[in-house]
Amino acid sequence: MTSAVDEVPLTLGEAPPKTLGFLDQGAFWANLGVSLLGFSGALYLLDPLGGAPLSMVAAVLAAVVGSLVGTVMVGLAAIPGARTGAPAMVLLRGLFGARLSYLPTVLNIVQMLGWGAFELWVIANGAQAVFGDSVPYAVWVLAAGALTIALTLRPLGAIRLLRRFVTAAVVVAMVWLAVALLREAPHLGGGSWNAFAPAVDYVIALSVSWVPVAADYARHSRSGRAAFAGVVTGYTIAQVACLVLGIVALALVGNDPDRVWNAFVAVPLGALFFGVLVLREADQSFANVYSTAMSLQNLLPRVDRRVFSVGVGVLTTGVALFANVNSYGAFLGVIGAVFVPMFAVLVVDYFVLGGAARWDTSQDAPSRWAMLVPWLLGFVAYWVFTGAATLEWWDERWAALRELIGFERQPWMSAALAAFVVSALATLLVGLLRRRARA
Numbered sequence: 001m002t003s004a005v006d007e008v009p010l011t012l013g014e015a016p017p018k019t020l021g022f023l024d025q026g027a028f029w030a031n032l033g034v035s036l037l038g039f040s041g042a043l044y045l046l047d048p049l050g051g052a053p054l055s056m057v058a059a060v061l062a063a064v065v066g067s068l069v070g071t072v073m074v075g076l077a078a079i080p081g082a083r084t085g086a087p088a089m090v091l092l093r094g095l096f097g098a099r100l101s102y103l104p105t106v107l108n109i110v111q112m113l114g115w116g117a118f119e120l121w122v123i124a125n126g127a128q129a130v131f132g133d134s135v136p137y138a139v140w141v142l143a144a145g146a147l148t149i150a151l152t153l154r155p156l157g158a159i160r161l162l163r164r165f166v167t168a169a170v171v172v173a174m175v176w177l178a179v180a181l182l183r184e185a186p187h188l189g190g191g192s193w194n195a196f197a198p199a200v201d202y203v204i205a206l207s208v209s210w211v212p213v214a215a216d217y218a219r220h221s222r223s224g225r226a227a228f229a230g231v232v233t234g235y236t237i238a239q240v241a242c243l244v245l246g247i248v249a250l251a252l253v254g255n256d257p258d259r260v261w262n263a264f265v266a267v268p269l270g271a272l273f274f275g276v277l278v279l280r281e282a283d284q285s286f287a288n289v290y291s292t293a294m295s296l297q298n299l300l301p302r303v304d305r306r307v308f309s310v311g312v313g314v315l316t317t318g319v320a321l322f323a324n325v326n327s328y329g330a331f332l333g334v335i336g337a338v339f340v341p342m343f344a345v346l347v348v349d350y351f352v353l354g355g356a357a358r359w360d361t362s363q364d365a366p367s368r369w370a371m372l373v374p375w376l377l378g379f380v381a382y383w384v385f386t387g388a389a390t391l392e393w394w395d396e397r398w399a400a401l402r403e404l405i406g407f408e409r410q411p412w413m414s415a416a417l418a419a420f421v422v423s424a425l426a427t428l429l430v431g432l433l434r435r436r437a438r439a
């Protein structure tokens with residue numbers, strides 16, 4: 001069976017069409033930057049350590065800094081995809097070798113399944129906030145799952161749909177809701193700068209989760225520049241707007257994340273415009289399911305991507321139906337710890353150590369075990385530096401290690417920055433040693 005004209009080829013063997021320009025990428029990433037999860041998750045930005053909320057100015061600045069840092073990472077990860085036409089996990093064959101690329105591939109599949117289930121859960125709950133409980137949660141999940149699967153079957157068509165029709169509706173909805181919420185005169189005073197760095201870490205994790213996904217879309221870009229600029233501009237503006245709107249809405253409901261959507265629905269025409277955002281949330285689950293399918297193609301390149309999309313879509317729907325989706329904060333902590341250092345290794349090897357010219361992304365690319373070391377060191381650094389709570393037994397292990405080495409973490413320390421610096425320097429060292437060994 002052949003692919004539709006200007007659609008993603010069905011298997012990895014065929015060349016991808018390169019038809020997406022800056023506006024397509026920008027609109028797509030702007031849609032990904034607005035999320036209903038961002039509205040309730042804004043509490044992690046406002047009060048990442050629990051009990052030490054940021055002032056409004058500090059929170060907005062943390063949103064801007066975290067989004068810019070995170071999206072520059074995503075934008076840089078997109079460039080090799082645009083240059084080579086390879087999907088994200090296939091590119092990692094160049095960094096780690098074909099076999100070892102299975103490790104980040106599996107990690108990405110797990111995070112995308114997690115995100116996808118979160119998204120279907122959020123769409124169903126958002127729909128119930130608009131329409132009430134007369135239609136059960138499970139019916140909304142099934143409907144959202146079906147829409148998600150339909151979008152993944154024609155991914156480039158879905159991206160064009162977003163640019164032509166959805167983006168304008170989202171902008172109107174966001175502006176309307178922002179004005180209406182501000183007219184309710186929320187109390188936005190108080191707070192401090194104490195938890196600024198953990199707040200930036202949270203926002204970085206929100207964006208950096210797209211690092212192992214970006215090339216799946218950038219591979220269809222007309223240029224690396226269009227992909228980079230589209231990601232950074234679209235996602236940063238949208239994510240900052242979304243988080244700030246979330247903070248304003250939270251202020252109206254006593255910072256109770258379980259009631260944040262009520263604030264939106266309660267304003268004039270709120271149900272209509274919030275409904276637009278609920279429907280549009282399907283772009284997120286689309287990206288999650290489609291990228292899981294692309295990741296699976298790194299493991300099984302000859303399988304039709306639509307088979308994977310349908311299977312993953314059904315599985316994600318099942319998880320959203322039956323799983324208890326409530327450990328968002330811990331989930332984000334793990335994502336930051338895994339993908340920030342992986343990004344550091346990728347960007348140093350590709351842009352600084354000459355990977356752009358020598359990466360072998362074929363199916364028999366030799367393993368590069370040494371590249372796992374800087375990644376692992378960055379992962380460790382993240383947990384040593386982070387103050388965010390995840391699972392008790394896990395946090396206790398890292399507290400014990402801190403005590404053992406006599407390290408006392410300070411509130412101003414950023415785990416993402418520490419992980420990045422450690423992995424980047426370690427990658428440079430590995431590169432230097434390799435050159436010495438060759439000379």
Ligand SMILES: Nc1ncnc2[nH]cnc12
Pocket residue numbers: 035037115116119205206207209210284285288
């Ligand atoms: N649905 C999602 N998938 C991946 N990364 C995300 N960051 C915020 N929302 C996301």
